[in-house]
Amino acid sequence: MADREYAYYSGCSLEGTAVEYDISVRRVMEALGIRLSEPEDWSCCGSTPAHTVDHLLAAALAARNLTIIEKMGFNTVITPCPSCMMAFKKAHHRMKEDIRFKDEVNSLLDEPYNLNVQSKSALQIIIEDIGLEKVKERVTHVMPDLKVAPYYGCILNRPPEIAQFDDPENPLSMDKIFTAIGVEVCDFAFKVECCGAAYGVPKRDMVNELTYKILSMAVDCGANCVAVACPLCQQNLDLRQQQVNIRKNTSFNIPVLYFSQIMGLAYGYSPEEMVIDKLVVNPDSLISSRITLSQWNEMKAREAEASKAKKKEKKNIEKIEEET
Amino acid sequence: MSDIAPKELKIVGFLCNWCSYGGADTAGVSRFKQPPDLRIIRVPCSGRIDPLFVVKALLNGADGVLVSGCHPRDCHYSDGNFYARRRLEMLKRLLPFLGIDDKRFHYTWISASEGQRWQQTVTAFVKRIHELGPLNLKEEKQS
């Protein structure tokens, strides 16, 4: 039963290297009562490369998709990939600010885009439209061993004028979601530090240097896994973790999961359903301790009982001591 | 008179002495350039401005009227601009009913320190009046 329906633009990465992000987001959204409608025949958003050619071209490539979504009758599109989301938001923003720019963009398109679509990250939809209450309600499983470093990446919330969501320096949306589903969050200082983005291929060394810093900070703050919301971040931190180990002579072995995978596991989906096996650094040891919420509650109740009994005993002893 | 320069239009400004007149002075002291069309009438308070002055100016041949007072709550006379706000809003809504574009009449609040805001307001308002062109309500002198 779907409460709401949104357009859903997965983007190229989520069809390929980040297929687990796509699947987990779809499943989690379903669990939260959200129906997703994929625009037919969407094309690549243009991402960073288009921006190096021309602002106009970049905006046009993004806007083509927005036009399709607009014609579907949606005013919001969920865009899990921050790069696509920012491409959409920037195109929309600049077209809105400058009517002449809008006209020029539309002159490159078959059908004009009329500024009626807001693109939002899955996180934004969860926080703003669904609400933490509901996020919490849906929990069936607890993963007591997980200590997450929430890594938001650079462009999810920035620049703030365009992103219009969460804090650009200390974002908390992921933190809040994890807390709501009972996962321990570490105070991670490098939430918004850049991982090197698309330079993985042409500037691998540079990316390795940057991810090294991020992984070190994650380990330093006591995390045993990193949660991400971006396919490029995931790739750079996970797929290239071994490259970092070789280059920096380190031995990182820290799993990097999509936040949606963690949510899915808490909602009772199996690791297979969350496509955990696509991750390069294996998180099995962390998630094998997963128990159901009722088991967890029983355990907690027993603990509480025990500590109460202990207190009582202590009091009795004190009493006896006093008497004697 | 110069034939090359486009003719300036007739725009009357009613400014309260304490805030907006001071704001216009501040703009002057800071040399914030403005189009030449506006002529300023100084009044003690925007509350002194009878909407009929605006009507009179328009009927007499003004192409636009700009009124500016202290920001609400910042009136030198504590409440004058609160009365002004009601009266001027009433007029603003009546003008189009009479067939006079209410874009020709603007009222706003500018403090003595807001020289830049004054410059922006004048520039934008004069531009708008030029876009609208002359109003031509003035009658030829009758004998």
Place this chain on the structure above:
Amino acid sequence: MDAINLTIIDRNFIELVKKESGENPYLCYQCGNCTAGCPYTTFFDYPVSQIMRLLQTGQKDIILNSRAIWVCATCETCTTRCPCQIDVAHIMDTLRIIARRENRVSEKDIKLFYDEFLSSMAKYGRIYELGLLLGYNIKSGHIMTDADLGPKVLTKGKIHFLPKKIKGRDKVSKIFERFKDRTRRDGR
């Protein structure tokens, strides 16, 4: 560095950047916050704040030949923290576009990667990751780029062997064509 002659400042270049980016570089008072926050400062030949300073003095050649404008990944840290509210990342973007237009590319690999990305897009409408990587490897001459990752990616089934072609790919390529026409028309 040679002495920079400031007798004549290249106003045209400054105006061009101003116009294309919509940003005013003279708002910059050289606090250095962009340089301080930039994750790429160590990889830059000129740190961002110096690019801004060079821009204020109209040093077109130094800027367009710099590596910095290519290495910038538009992570928006500078824009977010600039106390003068300058969209620094957007200025970097603009400078990169101008450099590309003038065929001044100091970071050939990065540009090649971008070009391969866009041609993949123009061809299929979406990005064909494997094709992109292979194309890049062949053209850059770095045949072995990320070869170490190959097995991981392939065994995990994370990458498709064939491109996904969308129906509207001609529509996407038409956007590119119209853009090229427009550029030609503008005489760039």
Place this chain on the structure above:
Amino acid sequence: MRVGVFICHCGNNIAGTIDVARVAEETRKIPGVVYATTYMYTCSEPGQEEIKEAIKREGLDRVVVAACSPRMHEMTFRRTVEKAGLNRYFFEMANIREHISWVGEDKEFNTRKAIDVVRMAVAKVMQNRPLFSSSFKINKRVLVMGGGVAGMQAALDCADGGLEVVIVEKSQSIGGMMARLDKTFPTIDCSICILGPKMVDVAQHEKIKLYAYSEIDEIKGYVGNYQVKIRKKATYVDWSKCTGCGACMEKCPSKNAYDYFNFGVAPTKAINIPFPQAIPKKAKIDPNYCRQFTKGKCGVCAKICPTKAIDYEMKDEIITEEVGAIIVATGYSLIDMDMLPEYGGGRYPDVISGIQYERLLNASGPTAGHIERPSDHEEPKTIVFVSCAGSRDKSIGIPYCSNFCCMYIAKQAILTKDHISDSQSYVFYMDIRSPGKGYDEFTRRAQEEYGVHYIRGRVSRIYPKGKKLVVRGADTLLGTQVEIEADLVVLATAVISNKDAAYMAEKLHISYDTFGFYVESHPKLRPVETNTSGVFLAGACQGPKDIPASVGQGSAAASKILALFSGETLESDPAVARVNINACVGCLKCVKTCPFGAIKEKELRDGRVVADVIETVCAGCGVCTSTCPCGAIQLQHFTDNQILAEVNALCLI
């Protein structure tokens, strides 16, 4: 009618972009104008002489000066025409400088505009009527709002000059920000040692009445005759009994109250005396923390108090004071560190503000003058000072410089070295602003003698790494990123106006700028006056300023009031509303709208009811005039006919 017009060149200020000769020529064609001339500097003594002579020579009965803003020289020229025997209101000014020559670029347009503006002034002056002021008695008492160093200085100077003074201080003790400082730059004088004696003087001066922990509820009246309602807030301690012994504070079980005086560096007791030198040295209960209030039981202080001063039932008390002038010296605030999330102030305990560090340095502070990290009370060795933390930052709406941070950072860095000899201080700065006497030498000493490391560049991020804080900034002189692993970071947080600054301004009918700082009458020549006569400014409520500047303004404001009160009476402004009883129909709508209650109903001998203006109460806003449907009540000098004359002069040509 014989109008004379004097058009000022103002050197090149006006004549540079206005053809003044043509303005004069066109002006001569206006009916009623019998004389028009230009003059290089009309406001100069010979310029004024020229006006006086022309009045006699040409038999002028009205005068127009086309020059700068009337806000500048209207008074000057009114006096001039008066000396030549004309009523001072037979004068008008046409503002052709601020409103024309300085803002218009085209000489032709400017000239035409100037001609119009002069024509309007001529039309108005021909409608002017002679007005005469009357005098009224004044109350020579002074209200000083704020007991910081500026307010104290103003109060002492007024009181020494023989005036009675009422000080209203918001917090529990006078002393303000200066009382919190450890030392002062550039002399390293002990702050409280030099302030303390002044505080005692204030307390002991027979002409000064102090209301501490009090606020202004309402201000009514006008220069010479204000009625001020003061709210003495409940302290829950009867100060007439409290001896300031401190026994209550010692025994109070509620130990986690927020310490406003120490800016929360450490908690304090729910009943407290903020610092040893406090004046008045009286205890106050914070009901947000006191157990008697939060839990409904405790009463420890009431039991312990030797004079039985505790009164949990105490209520706010309203007192009315009558004064003739007001000095506003309400000081400033500082931004919250959480406005700068990238620095982590508020999140990381060892990132603190400059004023908090001041309390750590101070011997009467919570650490008794030992510098320690708030997190683990260890002595920091590497201390980083970040200047412009929020200042000169348009992105958070504070584009201005906070004025004194550069200097206190240098002072704090020097003191740090004195406290911890093996420490190393770093200062991130954009520019070192040290223009005062001995100031620049002081910042040099910090670097040359105390080895403080100055880094030119801004800090981008601060994040924790183990027990340390990594400060990542830029050294723009090197053109690199730099990182420092610090034990303690001190942010020179930006100076802002008080939260209630706008609210107070509205009560006082004075202006404030975009940032909430009060606006002076003239930035150069009337720095402590406001546009509301009788209200004066002193200290940082007008803009960030350091101690000597604040003290200077306090004295300046006091001297202005001593001059104002040199006689027994003041002259009233005759530009007030006046009722034409023949036209008044007695509908009394003016009574409803007058903001000052200056209009009363009056019954004439024939039984007709008309409106009647109380001249001393009327402030001259003219709301009544634009309310009156029959034009019977007219604000003098801004009558309907005068304004209509201007409208017509402009439009009907």
Place this chain on the structure above:
Amino acid sequence: MTVEKLKETVLDTLKDVELVMGYQMGFDALHATPLFIRKKEDAERLIWNPLCVHNLTTYLPSLKKSRVGVVVKGCDSRTIIQFLQEGLITRENVTIIGIPCQGIISVRKVLKEIEYEPVEEVSFNSDSMTIKTLKGSKTLKIEDVWPDKCITCKYPTPLIYDYLIGEPVSFDRGVEVSQVIKELEGKSLNERLAYWQKEFDRCIRCYACRNACPLCVCQDSCIAETREPHWISQRLTLNEKFMFHMIHALHLAGRCVECGECARVCPMDIPVNILKKKINLDMKELFGYVPGVNAEDKPPMYTFNVDEVNIKEHGI
């Protein structure tokens, strides 16, 4: 019968007051005219029917200090409330005899229907009237010859009274905005300006509108005729006439109770009441204020709110 009850009440009232105002027949069968009853026998001439169009409260402010009685319809009673809001009359001095009203006629509309023939006789049935002229007789539905104000009327029963003659009635046709305003608002700015210029150009500056208006308190002091202040000259130019009507309209902003007397008395048939009605619509929208409904209200132009929720700042 209503008239009998009315006479009774008037006579009763006359014991306490100097004067009671009501209606009597006028110069022909189609016109009523005010009746000033000072003596018992005057009351004999009292009538009550849809010809009683005048707003008799107009005289009240000039009689502020006298004790008077007045016969009012629902619409007229609003004037009294407005007077009370503005302190123009003393409530204790006025005895209000209210009559619930089913709508009155517009003489102008009737005359048009009978092609301006001299009227010999008029008779009323429950909802129609029959007019006899030389050319025969004609029956009209009263509704069809209502003046504008009856179409938008919301208060047929007086809102304030000391005596009520007859049972309260209520009708509300659900019409808020009169047809003329709707039509004008559908026109372009230039068309509207031309409309008003054409209407005002016919004005002969007789000031009948002003004199008939109960709320035009200035009367002899009206700034349309003074030199101190000198708002307009006595020239008969279009702009001077335009200005006069603007003075009239703006001085009634938020005060006009829409009694329609100004338009009724205009010899040139200029719709002078429309401007005030339009302002009233704005007053309702901006301040939720309807004139002459609640004696405790404050006329919106003589008061303010620090935060005006419905006034938005205008950009350029």
